[in-house]
Amino acid sequence: MRKKRIKPDITEIREYQTKTSGLFFVVDGILFRKQSEFQLIEVVENRDYGKILFLDGLVQTTERDEYFYHEMLVHPAFGAHPGPKDVLIIGGGDGGTLREVLRHPVERAVLVEIDPDVIEAAKKYFEWLGPALDDNRAELIVADGIRFAADTDRTFDLVFVDSSEPIGPSSVLHTPEFYLSLRERLNPDGIISSQIGSPFFHAAAIDREHRFLRDIFRIVRLYTGPVPTYPGGTWSYVFLSDTRAPLPALHPPPAGLKYFNPAVHEACFRLNDTEEVKS
């Protein structure tokens, strides 16, 4: 297949945190741009961050800093589970979460992504997705994650919700109904980890989500980590289980990580943990 490079017709993409402030990226080239059935997909090149995937104008993944997000989403739950074999990923078509999951000795990692065009774009432009999908433990299902969770009778040890932000189209992934149906898919000792937005910009949404999650799961622990290209530079995640606490970790993280380590595992849960300190 001949490689075609689309000539840039924009010089800059901005990620608006609000209408009046945000991040900007000077565009060296537009590699991919398509309005899919679900969203506007863009892959652009920037000198600082390499290839950047935008969905509806929001940064999802950059080559240079994606490891913060993907490592923080995946490895705390692995550290807390005695021996996870079956893993489900909802969303995450860029493949970073799948890549991190496959660092562990799992038997099966099921990636449920709604938008086949995201898979196509990511396969072409992010070097890690192809090899991850070729791993014989990986299974790609192109489907609506909500419907998959409601319809399947498969169960999992770990579930990762790798959605877009808790505003706009992905807001259905931030409802009690979705988490109730995910909880049904958990094996005993199961754990769910989700990204739940910026503690600075989405505090009200996080607060709302935190409240309803506490009605569903016995153990609900917020944690945070840096992501330079996400609004505010710090991102929030939530660890959910009925039986497993995130600390102390049962295993060290796998080798080869760039950010996550045992000290981060301990520290990341404390930054939002005023309750524990008060009690």
Added chain:
Amino acid sequence: MRKKRIKPDITEIREYQTKTSGLFFVVDGILFRKQSEFQLIEVVENRDYGKILFLDGLVQTTERDEYFYHEMLVHPAFGAHPGPKDVLIIGGGDGGTLREVLRHPVERAVLVEIDPDVIEAAKKYFEWLGPALDDNRAELIVADGIRFAADTDRTFDLVFVDSSEPIGPSSVLHTPEFYLSLRERLNPDGIISSQIGSPFFHAAAIDREHRFLRDIFRIVRLYTGPVPTYPGGTWSYVFLSDTRAPLPALHPPPAGLKYFNPAVHEACFRLNDTEEVKS
């Protein structure tokens, strides 16, 4: 005095993290703009962050998120010292560091700022500076911090280096010579805390600084915290002492803080602490 509001002649200010990416702020009004003897000083209004102080185009302080930086610079050292009475602040003309210092029962807080125009601008536009300077424990000295440290024979329990970034004009505050002279100004049990830049954008400078600091002080501990409007959204600080370790904290932080708490005190040192974990 009649209040004069300068008509905006710009619609946006950008903080370039590099030439090809960074933050932007839509400007509702320019409140202050002056090329001082040392730097271009601008105070602008933005809908999200309120009043923002820029020095040479770099965000120093915004009304909405300054507490992250000032609390993280000041309170870890206070928690680690048995009973600090005399405090020195180098730089920090916007007054946030002084305000945080004065939350503690100190006897004297000396603010040494090189640029009187920064003091003037901050006094007018940031509500906390006037009251802090009016506190009878506060002493303002308009002078070069390097010269002050070299010439004075006063000594201090805590020293805070509230400089601009470790690149450009403030680079003289990031040298072994400066820290050797500050060390001479410490009482027994003395502690210095400094900001030392973005772990993401200034990693090489931080690494260099960390190395020479370890030749000067027995205890050198990096720590980090979020600052949404600083490049990359995460900032690094360093805790320096010959006798005092940052943990365990000897006192709880003062009441009324917005970010710092005992859990943050414990966690913030761990995120950079791979050495401790390895050993």
